[in-house]
Amino acid sequence: MSLLKMAAMGVPVILLAQGSEGQSNPVSIATAYSESFETGMGGWMPDHHLACEPACWPLSWHIVRSPTRAYHGAYSLDCYLNGDHDDGTIWVERPFQTSALAPGSYKVSLLFYLWSDSYSHVNRWPVVAFLGSADPEREDQFAIIGQTNMVAGWKQYSYSRVVSLKPTQALWVAFGFGATWEVPRTYAMDMVRITVEPARARRAQPTRHHER
Ligand SMILES: [Ca+2]
Numbered sequence: 001m002s003l004l005k006m007a008a009m010g011v012p013v014i015l016l017a018q019g020s021e022g023q024s025n026p027v028s029i030a031t032a033y034s035e036s037f038e039t040g041m042g043g044w045m046p047d048h049h050l051a052c053e054p055a056c057w058p059l060s061w062h063i064v065r066s067p068t069r070a071y072h073g074a075y076s077l078d079c080y081l082n083g084d085h086d087d088g089t090i091w092v093e094r095p096f097q098t099s100a101l102a103p104g105s106y107k108v109s110l111l112f113y114l115w116s117d118s119y120s121h122v123n124r125w126p127v128v129a130f131l132g133s134a135d136p137e138r139e140d141q142f143a144i145i146g147q148t149n150m151v152a153g154w155k156q157y158s159y160s161r162v163v164s165l166k167p168t169q170a171l172w173v174a175f176g177f178g179a180t181w182e183v184p185r186t187y188a189m190d191m192v193r194i195t196v197e198p199a200r201a202r203r204a205q206p207t208r209h210h211e212r
């Protein structure tokens with residue numbers, strides 16, 4: 001069922017509120033959420049994980065706003081990762097407050113765009129995402145939702161899962177990519193959208209009566 005149809009039927013449709021720059025506290029869930037990084041990071045924080053740290057430190061990487069290219073507007077996130085260690089994952093993350101929601105199960109959907117400089121059918125890197133109730137810190141907490149270099153240019157990536165939410169617990173959302181090849185690479189990410197809607201209970205199977 002579409003969100004508009006649900007709203008028309010009076011079913012509460014819950015989406016996330018737009019974040020603001022430099023906000024350290026979680027943003028409350030209230031309306032539709034999207035971020036295009038046009039005026040700031042929108043509260044999204046860069047983070048990384050390299051399994052062999054600290055022995056193999058440093059990992060050379062950054063995620064910064066840049067006007068070099070954009071899927072939407074004039075800015076995107078410029079994401080650089082040196083794959084020297086043949087490993088390492090970088091991402092942006094942020095918490096959202098869920099206090100406006102009744103405790104329960106919700107389908108959280110994440111959508112964003114990632115830019116690759118070229119198409120390649122080999123040596124693609126994994127594109128990853130996280131939806132959960134704790135701050136993600138390790139690459140093994142992420143789901144692999146696709147690969148880089150599937151097109152030259154921008155490609156949409158999406159991920160959704162049912163998350164159990166409580167008013168006292170933040171919803172954490174994160175997305176990025178990992179290195180699986182010993183080269184430095186730059187990708188870009190832009191226009192993240194998140195929706196949260198009540199997870200529909202599975203319909204019970206109708207009981208079959210055997211006719212004699
Ligand atoms: Ca943008």
Ligand SMILES: [Ca+2]
Binds near residue numbers: 093
């Ligand atoms: Ca983190």
